[in-house]
Amino acid sequence: MEKKSIISRIIESGLKNTKPRVNIIDLLEQSDNLMTAQDIYESLRNNGVSLNLSTVYRSLDKLTENNILNKVMLEDGKQALYEYNHDIHHHFLVCKSCNKVKPIYSCPLDKYEKELEKKTNFIITGHRVEFYGYCKECQRKLKNNKTLI
């Protein structure tokens, strides 16, 4: 995404257009992988952007609040992951060996969710689904080494 529309998204949210925010959004928008606050901090530093880790955390909070980014907590619950919010409903497929996280852009739950609302009297506003397993590469490693890393 060009810088201009990143800046628009920031400003339309009522946030100030600052370098750390533009850099963070830009980085996540380019990235194929979800990133932790620390990942983001290091990646930007390595690319000559000077900023503070607490600024990264504060920016991520604001940008997540304003739906420019998504915050994702996987099963291990160690660190939060962030992704650019493309406004496309999706879930994740997580490899338990290499920890790669792959988005899945189909969702089997729409009908089920409606049923569940009726059955439970809840108003359901969202759901979270993750699949855990082993990716093709790690399956191959398993075959060769008889052991997963």
Place this chain on the structure above:
Amino acid sequence: MEKKSIISRIIESGLKNTKPRVNIIDLLEQSDNLMTAQDIYESLRNNGVSLNLSTVYRSLDKLTENNILNKVMLEDGKQALYEYNHDIHHHFLVCKSCNKVKPIYSCPLDKYEKELEKKTNFIITGHRVEFYGYCKECQRKLKNNKTLI
């Protein structure tokens, strides 16, 4: 569950039968709600059981490793929750207002999971689903107060 079968489960796992472990399993087995390590620690202390918080954490780890308990990480990712493992596949319905967590004993994903395995070449070993929304009681509060707690 009677103490005897709790002890059997511990011993069958190759763990030592200790008071903290029996107490923790017993508590979670009785409990209607998922509990944090802190919850468990306080509840046992209040019932006259003397034990240390780090013992609670270490016990929870061992008992989770051995599938006697389940560790659950919700979206907020603040504290881990634990439940007795009844070996019945289930998911959760979480109220975003009062944070109540309700287990759901139906699962819409079996067929979908198989499709996904084919499509992605992953071997899928498990999945996690949570629904987020507002429970009946909190909906009522919303109506009355025009604001959720």
Place this chain on the structure above:
DNA sequence: TGTGCAAATGCAAATCAATTGCATTTAGAA
């Protein structure tokens, strides 16, 4: 029924992600 030893515990200190207080800087409205 005692003995030995690995496993478990208690306690204090450490870790690690994330948050906060406060002084300084900055974006952007007027």
Place this chain on the structure above:
DNA sequence: TTCTAAATGCAATTGATTTGCATTTGCACA
């Protein structure tokens, strides 16, 4: 250009969880 709320940097703090180490305990085996 000026002004002010918002954002940042830095250091200190928090809160959940983990770890090191000395002590205790469960339990296998004599």
